[in-house]
Amino acid sequence: MPLLPIISRPIPDHRRPYSCYRLDLPGGVKDRPRTTAEDALESLQERQLLCKLCSAPVTRQKEAVSKNGLHEHVFFNPSGITFEIRCFLRAPGCSVEGEPTTAFSWFSGYSWQYGLCSTCLTHLGWRFTAANDSFFALISNRLME
16 A cells, blocks of 8 residues: 655755655545544443433433633522533533523523423523523432532
């Protein structure tokens, strides 16, 4: 199998030429063996997050998203109760209850509703909705892997 040169240019520090080569694999990249790191990353992304009370599947790690630049946040409600939350694009194991409200919303421009475990009805967090976006903010200590 021939090696095909991609770049040949001098290294600025040493003024010596160097070459990079591309190795064409038969069948393309999909036929190459997977690395342990790739397997570990896929396993992490596919890992289910479960309701801590009843062990029902709630979401997957691959659904994690950042909001306001962070995946994890710490907020308090009007009663002064502090919640450590994690944001997810989807949470199929969560049922959404209550009328949408913007009162005391932790995310500007979003309304929220309660997110309950679809199996045992434990309060797992909230679903936040804006004009063109929605996500789940799930309470960290009510989930387990």
